[in-house]
Every structure is written in C-alpha cells, then in structure tokens.
Amino acid sequence: MVRNAREEQHLASLMRAAQSGDRGAYTILLHALVPLVRDTARRRFGFLQQQDIDDLVQDVLLSIHVSRATYDPTRPFL
Numbered sequence: 104m105v106r107n108a109r110e111e112q113h114l115a116s117l118m119r120a121a122q123s124g125d126r127g128a129y130t131i132l133l134h135a136l137v138p139l140v141r142d143t144a145r146r147r148f149g150f151l152q153q154q155d156i157d158d159l160v161q162d163v164l165l166s167i168h169v170s171r172a173t174y175d176p177t178r179p180f181l
Contacts, residue, residue, distance in 0.1 A: 115180040121171060129171075133164060139181075140164070 114135060120128035137160060144151070144159045151159070174180070 111179060111181060115176065118171070118174055118180050119176050122174060122176075133167075136164065136167070 114132060117128045117132035117135070121132055140160045140163045141156060144156045144163075148156070148159070
C-alpha cells in the first residue's frame, strides 16, 4: 500500500494535522488515500466487482474517520 517511507511520513503528518483540526490537511489525506486503498483492494480482492471495491474503499475511509481521534502518531499511519 505504501510506496516509500517518505509517503508514509507525509500521510502521518497529514493525519497529525487533521487531529489538530486542520480541515485542509484532512481533505488532502483522504484524497491521497483513495487511490492507495483502491489499488490495495484490487490487488487483494481482485474477484470483487468495482462497486464492491468502491464500498470497501468507503468503509476504510469511514474507519479512518472514526479512529482519527485515537491515532497514535508514534506508530506508522498505514
């Protein structure tokens, strides 16, 4: 899912900013995650239809939203 350590750090910094109330960072984070999650879902669950992949992406984004307040910035984001 993650292409390199720099990307991981960037996403983690966006999540930390989002935790602090930065709506712009949160929007950027979610937009950056969509293709990563979608690509991972396609690789792992290639048997699913596109609408099922889209549902899975949405579920992951909702999970991130729900757990945003409890994200531990000392741990890897992804």
